[in-house]
Amino acid sequence: MTRIALPTNEQISAASRPVVDAVTKQLKMTPNLFRIMALSPNALSGWAGLQGALAKTLDAKLRDGIALAVSQVNGCQYCLSAHSYVASNLANIDDDEIRLNRAGRSGTPKTAAAVAFAKKLMETHGKVGDDDLHAVRAAGFTDANIVEIIALSAQFLLTNFVNNAFDTEIDFPVVDVAID
Template sequence: MSTFNVPKREEVSEKNQSIFDSLEKAVGFVPNLFATYAHSENALENYLNLSNAKTSLNAKQKEVVNLAVSEVNNCIYCLSAHTAIGKMNGFTEGQILELRSGQASFDSKLNALASLAKNLTENRGAADDRVVENFFNEGWTKENLIDTIVLVGDKTISNYLHKTTNVPVDFPVAQPLEVATI
């Protein structure tokens, strides 16, 4: 698989240059995957609007979903980025590894969320009834279910973009789950 080029600021449209400037201010750099969206006039803005949209899930809960989905989809870029973001949201290395496997023994409510995210991704949206029932039994709502499904879609988009373009990972690279747990 060939690697796509990561466009530089001067190689993208004025609209995308403005988004690059905003990312630079907010994050300190323009992540390679976000820059790759800028090959399209509209994709970067559209993706960021989806990714930053209001949701019933807080930042920590979103990372639970992002880690489980990215593991199922085997996306090293997103696993690396969300490992770093997960740590910024207070998860330990061990907790992040569990979340990647679709589990959270340290919190039953997050366990139900991780299990649902993994199950939805593995089954292309056809979640097992028992997984959904457990999700609701842990106190999640129908709104949380819908928002989780939207987030699974959001993360899947980025997973697919990286797996197709193979742009370089510009975060500390996450170890494969089986290596990290030995």
Template sequence: MPNLPLLDKTTAPGPAADLLAQAEKKLGRLPNSFRAMANSPALLQAYLGLSGALAGGTLPAGVRDQLALTVAQYNGCSYCLSAHSYLGEHVAKVSPDELERARHATSADPHTAAVLGLADAIVRTRGHVGAEVLDKARADGVTDSEIAEIVGQVALNVLTNYFNVLSDVDIDWPVVVTV
């Protein structure tokens, strides 16, 4: 049983109802994670805003899903592993093989591998990566713009990982568990 109630457009407080309706219209469904976030309209608005802003960045959707898997695996968030495995495969069209690799911060694509390696270093060190890690990422083709964006993506995913683990919402995606 979830630790927070799951709200919908009819039970959410004022602004959260509008945010849920917008999210449902955009996604074609209303994930349990969003329904739990709706307990705080400010949180839901912040999540949707940051997620939307980063979606307009330089990292493609598939790489963002792969990065989300790297972070979710480390943080033990089965909800996010499930959501981003589904979205990565069915929306961003990333191969199941690549999605599995992403859980271990690797990829057959050298640039994606560099992005995931940096994201993994950031999450594991809580941002205290050394100059050598940044130098290696740059040598592997990661731009300064991408480095900044990777930090934003890690932060967004840590937020959702912690929220979903704490709220213990039921997984409403095909289930993938941490190992």
């Protein structure tokens, strides 16, 4: 059960409204995560600035794969449900690839390197080894791309923490944290 009162549409502040409206337009619903984040216009706009800039990096399927790997490590059922929905319905990623991404793997070698790196980044709290950096570089990622993978992982970590802290009610098709 959610540990925070979700604001209604009418209770969302004017300062948070532009970001919430943009998310609502894209998803055709206002996810509970954004209702919670709207309580702090500064936190919401900080997230939105990071998300907006990082949406121009790498490609959508790779960003979704990173989101799934990070959310799996952090045990965030809300984010796993939301990102599985987005990956399947907006990015056209099939169920097998979604399962692989959650485990830090992929059917595509370059994606596999990125999601494995993101997974290791979360597991080690950023203290990856030389071999981890070598593997992601060997797959064709530049150091700038590696910084982007780290930044994306941090963006997803933020939403994982918000949802895990408040036990946000899931408003997407529910995905179990355990991988089949």
